[in-house]
Amino acid sequence: xxxxxxxxxxxxxxxxxxxxxxxxxxYYMHIFILCIMWSVIGMAWNLLSGYTxxxxxxxAAFFGMxxxxxxxxxxxxxxxAWWGIPLSIITVLIFSLILGFIVLRxxxxxxxxxxxxxxxxxxxxxxxxxxxxxxxxxIMLEKRTWVDKTYYYYIILVFAIAVAFTIQRIxxxxxxxxxxxxxxxxxxxxxxxxxxxxxxxxxxxVSAVITGLAGAFYTNYMGYIDPKVVFALHDISIxxxxxxxxxxxxxYWGPTVGAIIMVLLAEIIRSNFKQLEAAHQxxxxxxxxxxxxxxxxxxxxxxxxxxKIFRFGGKS
Amino acid sequence: xxLLKVENVSMFFxxxxxxxxxxxxxxxxxxxxxxGPNGAGKTTMFNCINGFYNPSRGKLLFNSEDIxxxxxxxxxxxxxxxxxxVVKPLQRMSVLDNVIASSFLRSKNKHEAEKNAMEVLELTGxxxxxxxxxxxxxxxxxxxxxxxxxxxxxxxxxxxxxxFAGLNPAELNQSIEIIRKIKEQGITILIIExxxxxxxxxxxxxxxxxxxxxxxxxxxxxxxxxxxxIEAYLGEAHA
Numbered sequence: 001x002x003x004x005x006x007x008x009x010x011x012x013x014x015x016x017x018x019x020x021x022x023x024x025x026x027y028y029m030h031i032f033i034l035c036i037m038w039s040v041i042g043m044a045w046n047l048l049s050g051y052t053x054x055x056x057x058x059x060a061a062f063f064g065m066x067x068x069x070x071x072x073x074x075x076x077x078x079x080x081a082w083w084g085i086p087l088s089i090i091t092v093l094i095f096s097l098i099l100g101f102i103v104l105r106x107x108x109x110x111x112x113x114x115x116x117x118x119x120x121x122x123x124x125x126x127x128x129x130x131x132x133x134x135x136x137x138x139i140m141l142e143k144r145t146w147v148d149k150t151y152y153y154y155i156i157l158v159f160a161i162a163v164a165f166t167i168q169r170i171x172x173x174x175x176x177x178x179x180x181x182x183x184x185x186x187x188x189x190x191x192x193x194x195x196x197x198x199x200x201x202x203x204x205x206v207s208a209v210i211t212g213l214a215g216a217f218y219t220n221y222m223g224y225i226d227p228k229v230v231f232a233l234h235d236i237s238i239x240x241x242x243x244x245x246x247x248x249x250x251x252y253w254g255p256t257v258g259a260i261i262m263v264l265l266a267e268i269i270r271s272n273f274k275q276l277e278a279a280h281q282x283x284x285x286x287x288x289x290x291x292x293x294x295x296x297x298x299x300x301x302x303x304x305x306x307x308k309i310f311r312f313g314g315k316s
Numbered sequence: 317x318x319l320l321k322v323e324n325v326s327m328f329f330x331x332x333x334x335x336x337x338x339x340x341x342x343x344x345x346x347x348x349x350x351x352g353p354n355g356a357g358k359t360t361m362f363n364c365i366n367g368f369y370n371p372s373r374g375k376l377l378f379n380s381e382d383i384x385x386x387x388x389x390x391x392x393x394x395x396x397x398x399x400x401x402v403v404k405p406l407q408r409m410s411v412l413d414n415v416i417a418s419s420f421l422r423s424k425n426k427h428e429a430e431k432n433a434m435e436v437l438e439l440t441g442x443x444x445x446x447x448x449x450x451x452x453x454x455x456x457x458x459x460x461x462x463x464x465x466x467x468x469x470x471x472x473x474x475x476x477x478x479x480f481a482g483l484n485p486a487e488l489n490q491s492i493e494i495i496r497k498i499k500e501q502g503i504t505i506l507i508i509e510x511x512x513x514x515x516x517x518x519x520x521x522x523x524x525x526x527x528x529x530x531x532x533x534x535x536x537x538x539x540x541x542x543x544x545x546i547e548a549y550l551g552e553a554h555a
Contacts, residue, residue: 180408180409191398192465193421
């Protein structure tokens, strides 16, 4: 059993690499790409909010910032939008350092509210700076680089693996211990010689940059962005939190599992229950309540509990 | 030689003077006890020394270096560690991970941190509990975990805030033994304690605070016979 567990991730990875070779429609390819993209954003959020305990309600700020970095250089400078990926590292890093300087002195719910506001501020700003961002018209790439989704799939897959690997390294290192110490008790951490401000800033910047890169990828992949989509409170910030809550906060596989469930759920609801429209978010709310009550550590964190429930059900 | 020198430290919270012109010294290798009735300002003194508060007036010298106004993590890096009266374990981490987190301060890599942490757990008698999530520890062991965590930062001066409160007699003796062993390693200790048996048996010198002022300082026997101290603790009639 242990052996199976050990090789399972490699089998999973291998499967992901050969997936595009199978005869899969472009629609399903799209779903897979979204799943991977969301697991990247989930992993980023998990680092800041799961491990370091600084719960962010504003990851749309970083996502949108990355997306607009790619969109704006294309729109204004006629540069290939893929250059937005390296550019977003710089813009999002600077933004996260400034934001961190302001909001990281707040704790708990006040931090959450401040991050929520930061996402909304960016959305409203980009809606109104019509000369610079085109406002609600958004930015459209005239031509996407590839029609075939396979290329995008491999790009985001490699990126996701790199992120997963990096985060695993971070969590097991000195930084990881410091992050969790800060989550568990900031005063104790501070008195144990941990510069809590510095390490919270590191967690925020790393998390922000990864989210921003996902945003820059999104622009290139979708070919169209507008403030309501990329800075969305409910569709980005809240879904990011849901992905990790459903999968398992501060667990390694949580964001990935959560991303798969959330993306599939959103697609099933969107395609089968069209009459629901925006009301489908009510279902997400219900799901979140159920998860918090019955599986507070998420599907990965409470996996043993789930197994127990099913075993019990099978016997009786 | 004095390791810690507290010079005329005052701390005001609004109009309330929690500490008024307190001065004392802690010499290298000593165990100094800080005692006083409830609300005397003992923990406030600790918070000033280790940087949680910035004293309103006065100076704190550690190894002849001014540390007043420094942040707790900076003070800790200079070689001073503390425990908390209300224990603050890193709840959802195992006992070993708690200690590893703090021993990273003086370790280059995780291997070294783990080795250092195991030595500290050995000293504090927590080795068998190393894999327990610290939320599940009984109070006596949590108090020892606080000491272990502070020790893992390899301090020159250890500040212990009521590390003996709420322990049963067996645990008490065990903890006294641990303090003795720490002293043997050359670590200086400043301890807040109410437990007179502990104070009298381990401390070299005692500083007595009352209403934020220092009312006495001396060896355990001097303090035991000091009328002002007896008055502060038991009231005028007994003095």
